[in-house]
Amino acid sequence: MKSVKNHLSLVIALLSILFSMQVFIMAERSIEAYKVNLANNYSIIAVSQKQLKSNEILSINKIILKAQELSPDSVIKRLSSDMKSSNVELLKLTLPKFYKITLAYYPTPQEIKQLRNDLLNSTAITKVEDFSHTHDTTYKLLLLFKNIVTIFAAVVLVVTILLIFKELRIWQYKHNERMSIMGLFGAALWLRSAVLFRLAIVDALIASFLAFGIFTYLSSSIWIKEQFEYIGINIVIFNPIDDFLMILGVAMSISIILASLIVLGHKEEA
């Protein structure tokens, strides 16, 4: 029981850091996937009086991924019932050309503005519809979500760092006496600190494997998969190799830094 208590406080603190870090990574991945999704569905309409080649439009701004001419048939179809076919052909020739411009990624409002100006500065293009109002609302929502997740992660980080520093003081108190006694009998620094580092490494391993278990369970949860499907994205919630190695690395670094601070802060009895 005493041994479990010895480990529990640092394991819980480490676990909350690892948990908030992985949630932050998941949120980043979701936002990125959602941005790709939005970019695929978002396009700008440019109007030109003359026929433009795809290359001409692509050269206007590097954010432009694809430019596709829209057929005027659907518009003309609505008018054609009252018109002669020769007039319809004439109308087709006089109508401006419409281009659907698809973008490489989901742009910021500033990038949209810049793109609009670039397009209008081109002599051939006379009008641009960028649906900026819809874009702005979606972009702001995305930004809000990202900020909330960042604030949440930062708050958890600060609280856990405070917890860890409290734990550090308890450890210092607990281990100081033993380290001093060992020093009186000539134990080298590595031997005096060995118990401390062993405890820190064991706690980091326990916290990492617990985090691994929690996120493996979450990533296989049907409910969570459904939530992501609702918003039309498919992300890797937890990569068992890459994410686990990162979690293990962070946990090990924190606990080894903690143990090192205690060893460096240790003052021998005089």
Add this chain to the structure above:
Amino acid sequence: MDKVIVAKDLSLSYSNNETIINKANFSVSSGNFVFITGASGSGKSTLLKSLYGALKPKQGSLIVGGVELARVSRSKLNFLRRHIGIVFQDYKLVKEWTIDKNIMLPLLINGYVKSVGSNQVDKLLRHVRLNHQSGKFPLELSGGEQQRVAMARALAHNPILILADEPTGNLDEYSSQLIWNLLEGANEQLKTTVIVVTHYIPKTLNIDYKHFHIEYGNIHEIC
């Protein structure tokens, strides 16, 4: 006889610069049993601390086991301490370790294999009459028993020098006598040099001893 301790013009002080020991000259030969006495606050424990390197000489020279403690590196000090056994008034046992592990500590530090160390611990527990308490933790034992564990720990690695700081200060008559017998035995049978800081010298001792008395920062050799 070889000199285990040689002090020349030794001055000791803490950080407040008040001199505790002033230009002391003394030496202790191998196999000596030495008592250091003096009034409370006279500097007995301070002198003992300097002998195991916990307090560096402010001035002069202090050589213990061939090591000059005025200019000693950490590794050399560790090396010296591996050949010294120390006993404190407050025992200084590691509370979360069993008494067996406490006694094993100097053996592990000196690189003994665990199985050899375990045999040595069994012998020592019998020697200090605590074999029936094996596996217990220090706080499960009485003060006298804890001090016997500390004695066993000090003897474990056959040190060249045992330093004892008021080892019977907290003990009853029976336990005190056991501790004196153990110190006497180490000195007589193993020829270990023993230095004891104490308020009184027991009358029951059957060995020759040296006696230093500290007064106003000066060390006087009484006998």
